[in-house]
Structure formats: structure tokens, C-alpha cells
Amino acid sequence: VCVVTGACGFLGERLVRLLLEEDKLTEIRMLDIHVRPQLIQCLEEIRGDTLVSVFEGDISDSELLRRACKGASLVFHTASLIDVTGKVVYSELHRVNVKGTQLLLETCVQENVVSFIYTSSIEVAGPNANGDPIINGDENTPYTCSLKFPYSKTKKEAEQVTLQAQGEVLQNGGRLATCALRPMYIYGEGCRFLLGHMGDGIRNGDMLYRTSRPEAQVNPVYVGNAALAHLQAARALRDPQRRAAIGGNF
DSSP states (O other): OEEEETTTSHHHHHHHHHHTTOSSOOEEEEEESSOOHHHHHHHHHHOTTOEEEEEESOTTOHHHHHHHHTTOSEEEEOOOOOOSSSOSOHHHHIIIIIIHHHHHHHHHHHTTOOEEEEEOOGGGTOOOTTOOOOOSOOTTOOOOOOOOSHHHHHHHHHHHHHHHTTTOBOTTSOBOEEEEEOOOSEEOTTOHHHHHHHHHHHHTTSOOOOOSOTTOOOOOEEHHHHHHHHHHHHHHHHSHHHHHHHTTBO
């Protein structure tokens, strides 16, 4: 049994669809602030023998989280309040992204969930104030950065909270394993940000707006590949030999 928070989001929905192809899953629990009936109807047609359950509500609702996590062994925490334009007040970003993650981790400990995978963001790594590039970087690439944007700060704090929970003792005496993934900018079918940029470009005389340096290059990730990365992380945490090496890392 696994829980997917943000299950109706761009990445969350694709992850749910991918999980439905897994043979060993008996139930997928979808948790989101609002669950579209059309999506549930579509998933019902392809779910096979896997039960799809809906938990609709706020990430700060401790009772909702308890019901969603009870009896589960794995949580994918993709839910996040995304704001790259500064329109959302910091207190709300912190409530959802940081406090929500903390509460969910506490619930996992109480309900004996053994694996927790957090969807972080490349935003937690940079760029720094100088805009210094990261070329072919990996987890070990040194890069000094002081985060300026509220969204980036809350994602970084939530990631730290997640990784610090590695090895927490569960109610039944077991241990929680956590890891975080830092996907690049995600694109693919149904991406509302991409559709928004395209709409702006059309209204701007078929010219896209650009706010970065002309020479700047990025490597966006396809939503299906981002979802697969989460699934691969879950498989690794399920493997006793790989669990110790991956747990507590991004």
C-alpha cells in the first residue's frame, strides 16, 4: 500500500498511472486538496486489481494524514505549493511546504510507514546570485548558493527535514528510510506552466518571453522520466542492501 500526496498534480498524476502498472501494489491512496472526478473515473478504467482510494483535504489536516497513512508502507510526497513569481505570501508557502512535510513525516512514524520519498526541486541548489552555471553537475558537485526566493527556501527546508528524519524509530520499533529527488524543470503533456508560457508567447506575437541570459542552457526532464525516477527510488529503498546507501540522501 502506498500514498501519493499531490496525486492530482502534474507529476503526481503521472506517478499514480505508473504505479498502476506495478504488480505488487494492492492499493494506491491519492491525497490532494481537490481530486477531480474525471481523473478517478479514468483511473478506474485502467486500475486492474489495484484499489485506488481518495483522500481529499489539506496537508495540514493531521487526521486526514493519519487515515491516509494507516497501514501504508510507502509515501511519495509530491505535494507542494509552487510559486516562482512571488505571488504567494511566505507564511502560506512555509505552512504547506515545510509544516506539511513535518506533519506528514510525524504521521509516518506514528503509522509505521517504512519509506518516504520527497519531491524536492533543482531550485534548492541554485543558481547563486552570480548566476554561475552548473555544468554536468551531480550530487557531489560543490556549489555555493544563498537562496533568495521564498519558494526555494521552503523547498530546501522541507528537504532538510526529510533527510534528517532518516532512521527515525517507528512506533513498532522499525526504522524510517527517507530520500529526496531534485528534478529539473518538468515538462510534458498537461503541463500548465508550459501551456501558460505558450499562451503568453502567442499573445506576444509568437515570441516567447525570456528572463535568463541568452547563453543560459537548462536540461528539463520529461514528466514520465521524473515519475520513473520516483519509482526507481522506491524500489531501491525496498532493497535491504541499497536502502542504507540511499536513505538520508538526495
